[in-house]
Amino acid sequence: MKGEIIRGEAMAVPLLLPLWEELPMDVLGRVFSFLPPDSLARAMCACRHWLACARTPGPAAPRHSPWLLAMPARSSSSFCYARDSAGLGRWRALPLDFAPEPLRLVAPLGGLLLCKLASSPTLRLALCNPFARQFRRLPDLLTPRSNPAVGVVVGSSSDSSFRVLVAGGSASGSSYEATLEVFDSREGAWRAAGPMPLEFAVRLTVWTPSESVHAGDGAVYWMTSARAYSVVGLDVARRAWRELKVPMADQLEWAALVRRSNGRLGLVGGAADGRGRVWELVGKGEGEREQWRLASVVPEELLGRSFGSTSTSTSTARTGWGSTRCVGSEAGELYVLFRELGADMLVWREKGSDRLSSSSSSSSSSSSEDCCEWNWVEGSCRDPHSSSSSSIINTPVKAVLLRPTLMRPLDS
Amino acid sequence: MASQDCEAAASSRAAAASSQDCEAAASSRAEKEEQKTVRVAASSRAKKKEQKTVRVAASSSRAEKEEQKEERRTVRVTSNDGEEFEMDEAVARGSVMLRHMMELGIALDGVTLPIVSGEILALAVSYLRFHRDYDDGGSGYGYGYSYGYHSESEDTALTNFDRDLVKQLDQATLLDLLAASNYMEIEGLLRLTCQTVAEKLKGKTTEEIRQTFCIQNDYPPEEEEEVREEISWALEEKSLD
Numbered sequence: 033m034k035g036e037i038i039r040g041e042a043m044a045v046p047l048l049l050p051l052w053e054e055l056p057m058d059v060l061g062r063v064f065s066f067l068p069p070d071s072l073a074r075a076m077c078a079c080r081h082w083l084a085c086a087r088t089p090g091p092a093a094p095r096h097s098p099w100l101l102a103m104p105a106r107s108s109s110s111f112c113y114a115r116d117s118a119g120l121g122r123w124r125a126l127p128l129d130f131a132p133e134p135l136r137l138v139a140p141l142g143g144l145l146l147c148k149l150a151s152s153p154t155l156r157l158a159l160c161n162p163f164a165r166q167f168r169r170l171p172d173l174l175t176p177r178s179n180p181a182v183g184v185v186v187g188s189s190s191d192s193s194f195r196v197l198v199a200g201g202s203a204s205g206s207s208y209e210a211t212l213e214v215f216d217s218r219e220g221a222w223r224a225a226g227p228m229p230l231e232f233a234v235r236l237t238v239w240t241p242s243e244s245v246h247a248g249d250g251a252v253y254w255m256t257s258a259r260a261y262s263v264v265g266l267d268v269a270r271r272a273w274r275e276l277k278v279p280m281a282d283q284l285e286w287a288a289l290v291r292r293s294n295g296r297l298g299l300v301g302g303a304a305d306g307r308g309r310v311w312e313l314v315g316k317g318e319g320e321r322e323q324w325r326l327a328s329v330v331p332e333e334l335l336g337r338s339f340g341s342t343s344t345s346t347s348t349a350r351t352g353w354g355s356t357r358c359v360g361s362e363a364g365e366l367y368v369l370f371r372e373l374g375a376d377m378l379v380w381r382e383k384g385s386d387r388l389s390s391s392s393s394s395s396s397s398s399s400s401e402d403c404c405e406w407n408w409v410e411g412s413c414r415d416p417h418s419s420s421s422s423s424i425i426n427t428p429v430k431a432v433l434l435r436p437t438l439m440r441p442l443d444s
Numbered sequence: 445m446a447s448q449d450c451e452a453a454a455s456s457r458a459a460a461a462s463s464q465d466c467e468a469a470a471s472s473r474a475e476k477e478e479q480k481t482v483r484v485a486a487s488s489r490a491k492k493k494e495q496k497t498v499r500v501a502a503s504s505s506r507a508e509k510e511e512q513k514e515e516r517r518t519v520r521v522t523s524n525d526g527e528e529f530e531m532d533e534a535v536a537r538g539s540v541m542l543r544h545m546m547e548l549g550i551a552l553d554g555v556t557l558p559i560v561s562g563e564i565l566a567l568a569v570s571y572l573r574f575h576r577d578y579d580d581g582g583s584g585y586g587y588g589y590s591y592g593y594h595s596e597s598e599d600t601a602l603t604n605f606d607r608d609l610v611k612q613l614d615q616a617t618l619l620d621l622l623a624a625s626n627y628m629e630i631e632g633l634l635r636l637t638c639q640t641v642a643e644k645l646k647g648k649t650t651e652e653i654r655q656t657f658c659i660q661n662d663y664p665p666e667e668e669e670e671v672r673e674e675i676s677w678a679l680e681e682k683s684l685d
Contacts, residue, residue, distance in 0.1 A: 050619075050623055051619075051658075051659075052615075052619055052657045052658070052659050053659050053662070055619075055622075055623070056626070059622065059623070059626050059634070059638070062634070062635075062638045063622075063638045063641045063642050063645070064642075065638075065642075066638065066639050066642030066643075067642050067645060067646065068646070069678070070677075070678040071642075071645055071646045071647065071648070071678075073675035073677075073678035073679075074648065074649055074650045074653065074675070074678055074679070075645050075650070075653055076675070077650040077663075077668070077671055077672060077675065078650055078653045078654050078657075078659050078661070079654075079659050079660060079661060079662050079663070080662050080663060080667075081662075082659075083671060114677075124677045124678065125677060126677040127676070127677070162677075163677075164674070165674055438675075
């Protein structure tokens with residue numbers, strides 16, 4: 033077949049080099065791995081071969097930066113909103129009409145979104161991908177419950193398996209469901225995973241948003257915000273629960289857990305003094321006392337405009353943190369601080385994370401300032417004459433970072 | 445007067461160019477001569493060593509001979525339009541395809557690549573030659589993947605070379621080079637060309653992509669409409685308002 037390259041001892045060769053629309057899928061897939069999802073989407077319209085290739089799992093890992101995807105936190109919307117975290121380009125509205133029911137965002141899961149059905153009082157989960165217009169319900173929980181904590185464990189990059197953990201929640205009446213359930217994608221079913229301490233069930237039900245971080249130590253962590261922040265951790269393999277203190281707990285106005293690129297648990301927080309900080313949990317399992325180590329501080333010059341305040345400002349330039357939230361990417365190379373959709377964003381990025389050889393030797397004691405950088409990302413321009421001034425811009429949103437995929441893994 | 449200067453300048457430029465060609469030809473001829481004399485010297489050295497080491501243990505003399513056999517071995521690669529390129533075997537090993545051929549012993553009389561033109565092969569060979577000087581072969585990662593091992597100045601040199609190599613290429617040449625690097629299995633060059641193509645795709649509309657890359661739209665209209673609807677979010681710069 034013209035354009036197909038066959039190899040082997042006989043060294044059979046094609047007569048001509050292929051044209052663009054005939055390039056072998058593995059090569060074309062490699063080109064596509066460098067494309068951000070919007071460019072890839074336009075490229076796959078070019079011809080059918082390119083469409084087929086864009087939809088086939090390629091040999092190369094995606095190399096584009098993650099996108100921030102946001103959905104209204106408390107209301108339903110027929111759109112979700114996504115933007116390249118590199119800050120180029122604007123927010124794009126992705127229709128959600130392919131989903132049979134209104135959804136709320138729970139967590140990123142590889143290139144997919146774990147969502148819950150907005151209309152259901154008990155937790156009902158679904159997977160969806162607004163970039164490829166795919167939706168699939170997960171089976172119902174074994175024990176129905178409301179507002180449990182949800183944790184996600186993604187399998188290694190070679191397989192696309194994952195687990196969803198559901199802990200706590202309130203059962204019918206006013207009792208707490210002090211049990212854990214686990215959904216394993218390889219089995220396609222929930223399994224009861226035993227009881228859990230009631231105290232943790234209460235904390236996880238009442239005071240926990242559903243963001244969780246699966247750290248390299250095999251534990252899943254949730255941030256609970258009962259008066260002062262603290263962290264609840266579950267060692268998944270041993271089903272062991274514990275609580276961790278949080279640095280500057282009584283001074284933090286907001287805090288979020290992230291995964292660091294070295295697998296450690298990270299914490300990003302904004303304190304009452306107006307400074308933003310990133311900590312890393314060290315020492316566990318390394319023969320030392322476990323403690324939080326300060327890893328990074330938001331540079332002065334980026335503060336005060338929309339986030340926090342500068343400590344040296346004598347004028348009333350203090351904006352405060354307001355509704356600042358922070359999300360981290362699954363691989364830990366990117367954190368985004370944001371408020372509302374239309375507002376400016378602060379992005380923390382690990383240097384070299386966009387290059388191939390990024391995982392080179394960083395010893396446990398490094399992670400110094402010059403391996404990461406903070407950047408400012410402009411909010412989207414608001415048209416001052418627009419009468420609607422789109423309410424979505426000021427609506428509280430929940431957002432996650434993910435690497436969008438145009439493939440169709442939910443088809444089956 | 446002015447036009448005379450222009451003509452003079454033009455003709456001297458032409459002369460320089462042709463003498464450059466001549467110089468280039470002469471220097472490559474000289475290179476080939478050098479390689480021949482070195483080969484001759486090596487073999488005569490080997491003979492002398494053979495005579496000297498009669499009393500030395502057999503294994504060590506065998507080892508010495510092996511060493512000398514590895515010096516200055518080259519492979520000749522010919523394009524489909526008859527252009528020949530002679531490379532050190534160490535350089536040629538940057539192409540996994542050539543490496544296998546050499547290991548199988550089928551490259552001794554030279555290799556002809558029926559789908560690679562001289563223009564493209566020249567680019568590939570210059571890539572292999574330049575990267576041979578900087579990359580470590582046999583690391584298992586192949587050429588072009590050893591960036592972590594270099595000093596910063598070496599790293600800059602590598603990136604500048606790569607950038608200059610692909611900078612001027614039109615899409616047809618870029619495609620040919622991409623396909624050739626895939627065919628010849630030159631990992632670093634394949635990555636470089638793939639990334640360059642991706643850069644050219646970024647930000648373009650579908651129609652612009654088709655025009656730039658001369659791609660035939662083979663969608664039946666209903667199917668095209670379906671796909672465009674699916675990716676409607678990517679088609680325009682929609683603001684939130």
